[in-house]
Amino acid sequence: MSVKSAHTARFVAAGVVAALAVATAAPAGAAAPTVDPGVSKTEIVIGTTTPLTGPASPGYKYVAPAAQAYFDYVNANGGINGRKIKYVVADDAYNPALTKKATNQLILRDKIFAMFGALGTPSHSAVVTDLNRRGIPDVFVNTGFSGFDDAKRYPTTFPYFPSYTVEAKSMAFYIQGDAALNAKTKCLFYQDGEFGDNAMAGFTAAGLSFTTTTSYSSGQQVAPFTAQVTKLKSAGCDLVVFFGVTSATAQLLGTAAKAGFRPTWMITSVGSDPSVLGASLGAATNTL
Missing domain, CATH: 3.40.50.2300 (Response regulator)
Known part of the structure; x- marks a missing residue:
């Protein structure tokens, strides 16, 4: 658990x-x-x-x-x-x-x-x-x-959660305050719908822009995110911010690993539980 x-x-x-x-x-x-x-x-x-x-x-x-x-x-x-x-x-x-x-x-x-x-x-x-x-x-x-x-x-x-908009603003503040992160080619990957809309609203309000964005629909994470990872890799993204559920995080990291795509990742709180993610990532990639 x-x-x-x-x-x-x-x-x-x-x-x-x-x-x-x-x-x-x-x-x-x-x-x-x-x-x-x-x-x-x-x-x-x-x-x-x-x-x-x-x-x-x-x-x-x-x-x-x-x-x-x-x-x-x-x-x-x-x-x-x-x-x-x-x-x-x-x-x-x-x-x-x-x-x-x-x-x-x-x-x-x-x-x-x-x-x-x-x-x-x-x-x-x-x-x-x-x-x-x-x-x-x-x-x-x-x-x-x-x-x-x-x-x-x-x-x-x-x-009872802080909103995803507030979380996105906090992430933007952290990125903008870290010279190394802020210098990276920043990209955003998010879940379609209100979840992703909230995130984009927060980043926009904080004045953080992205070189490219891509998304997935709920349930799509049962298959590899090949098209999305290809888009991010082709854009030269070396900082990818992700707003999605934990199972989608695992699929993203697994797909990226197989494609040899290794940016810095920044993941929303609701998709980044380490213990759950470790088990899911193993299932997604056949490796731990």
Whole structure:
């Protein structure tokens, strides 16, 4: 298991436990509150959508089990105001169509009180409007897409990542402050959609330009990135900034190694877990 992913999941799970404790507490002498879906005298039902399978699952498939381990600990120690946490995990394979189906099941069949830690920018984008329309708490969204941090548009959604735009600005600041890095031929490789759009917006705002850019669509990482690596190599890139998921990072590094392309790499936080990346890279290249 990824130590980084597990630690982050437990930290966020602790946060949601605190939030649920506040949400389900009633002051002494207060009138009995209206019962919310997913909340009974004995349990609180929360749900999540996450890629347990599919091309984006390496690394991310460990997040939900780590959160479950923490909730098991809370339940073993009395729960929240006497209520046990029931955590319902739905595999969406990082596929927005499956996210919609899974989210509907969580709401209509499992009667969740809240969505917790739903993972993925394209997948969560497919359901965030419906969650807010229904008034369902949508807490600690597991993505850095800045669009979810809009209290007016999404009043029940609470992100916890710094946005990808902020991360890109920070990376640009680091590059611009390092003479050796800044002198390199800089190129950008990103995932299509809001994920990559956020990154480009951050770099643009920071005044960092790239000699060339290329991209991939979600799921494309099941095959080598031959065309993209060829483009980067032909452009003479010797610093490649990458914004994508961990499995795509592994495919990129594996494809580049086979092509003899060895630039300096700078990789987004959500695609650079060392323990997960090492295992994935071995599978992608048949070498460690």
